[in-house]
Amino acid sequence: MELNVGGWFESLINWCLANLGWFFDGIAWLTTQIVGSVEFALIVLHPLVIIALLTATAAFMTRSIGITVFSAAAFLLILSMGLWLETMASLSIVLVSVAAALLIGVPLGIWAALSSAVSAVMRPVLDLMQAMPVFVYLIPAVFFFGVGQVPGIAATIVFAIPPAVRLTELGIRQMDSELLEAAQAFGAKKSLILRDVQLPLAFPSIMVGVNQVIMLALSMVVVAGLVGAGGLGGVVVQGVAQLDTARGFEGGLAVVILAVYLDRVTGGASSLPGVLRKSNRLRKERAAAKAITPQANPEPALAVH
């Protein structure tokens, strides 16, 4: 007996197209507006201003001289290769898809961490989303949204959601159970435990998720070039189509630079709260020391033998 699974899926897509066309049109319009504004913001300013901003972000997030210098040099290289507009187009696609993937993925991850039933349902769905070859997403995406940036972004979002969900869930679930008990034992509400204890402690894990989401989104950028998303993907696809080694390599190099930059910057962000807390604490301690200096150190009320 032969099961026509592909045929069923196709008729599902056709049904969606016939009945939910208005919905997909709306999404396509909204996405175009958002990506358009992000891209406009990145292009309207002089490239050197953007490079300065990107470099400053790297310096703040990583506190590393090496990465800061690399960022400046690498983006200047992109500029001098004449790929600035394409790079900014790809960056805006990545930023929008990552933002969307996180907006969907992190809350789902929190939900899955709090409910084992949700987690059990979510797991096979995430497996499917992650293991499906990426090109397969592009076919229905083109049907729904036509060619251009939007199907690329849609496919990227679907592909990039799983690590956001998984690492958020993991970060919350792996918390020391005694800390959870401690929060409960002092009468904290669930919402406060989530906000004040679970999420801050899961932050490093969530940031690893963000990092993964960005990397997956970048890897989709080239694939999305196939459906006319433009940007660096377009450059690479063009290079392949015309057997233009030089053009293809330049496009590929720009993707690598973008990838390394985004990876280092988001990787640095996972330790950022600790760094900020430390400087904040040092400031407070200094202030406290200043206030205490006139008197001697406060004696503990109870001496301990």
Place this chain on the structure above:
Amino acid sequence: MNAMYLEAPTQDRKEDMNTAAPFIKAEHLTKIFYPPRARSLLSRKSSLQNGFKAVDDVSFEVKRGEIFVIMGLSGSGKSTIIRMLNRLIDATQGSIVIDGKDVGALDPAKLRAFRNETINMVFQHFGLFPHKSLLDNVAFGLKIRGVDRQTREAKATEALNLVGLGDRTHAMPDQLSGGMRQRVGLARALATDAEILLMDEPFSALDPLIRQDMQQLLIELQRNFKKTIVFVTHDLDEAMHLGDQIMVMKEGKQIQRGTALDLLESPADPYIEKFVAEVNRSKVLHAGMLAEPFTGADHEDGCRTGARPVTPTTDGAEPRVQHTTTTTVIADLLPVFAGGCDRIHVTNHQGLVLGQLTAKKVFAALSPKESVHGA
């Protein structure tokens, strides 16, 4: 039990009336843990009867201001019992009444308020929030209560002062040693002014010397605050050193409940006898536990009947009756008896004489009893 009577400070008469009624009353507590609902087809038939009885029909009463120690080895159900008191774990059967309130009947909002205001907890591995400064850790309970920042930080600083960490309010937990971290855990529970402290093996993770420091700190804090403490430990020395009452647990069942002296003098079964045999009696027995009321004639008639005091008292030229406080351990008094003195007056911390300690009683308490249950 005369020791209990003697330990109560005389000027707290009014409170004594209150302590007569139990503050915490647990009746027939039972907890059965069922394995998570079996998904496997094979184990389906036996999964229902397979529940594990962690606590089996345990009843006890705790008086206001007393340290109640639950002693047992791992797996004896002691940690489960302490968690049933604030309902981190719900009892399968049985009731808990605290200060006249049925804890089992509290709805979620009331339960949170009850935990926040009445019953706080100190954890074995400290349970400090690693992303919060000591100040924010200690102020956590007050933050939940909705106390404004200034007030709660003042209160938290005060609590940190009590445990000797007042100068490290902005440090992070990972900068502290284990003993210091548990001081923070203690301060966090003190800052909310909750009347009951649940302490789940609070000193077990600490080095022996640090553990002694912490026990001492707890005794001193307890002298000032008179909290009602439920203290879980697997260490009988610690149980006897701290506990006004000790409940010994084994495999979810209560084996014996009584004072340290009760356990030493009449162990209820061979299990306790084995434990007791290894205890250094002179280090766990206090003067207060063994003191007897005066029998009329011998009042004000301390060592002078037998011999001169070995060590002259510092406060007067005239040698007075040798005296000690209720919390002094017997080991520290042995030199006095060795010097020929046969009775010592026992006073409370205000210096009021409560009773006397005789050499006969002390040596009787120190000598191991002949096995009641056979070796």
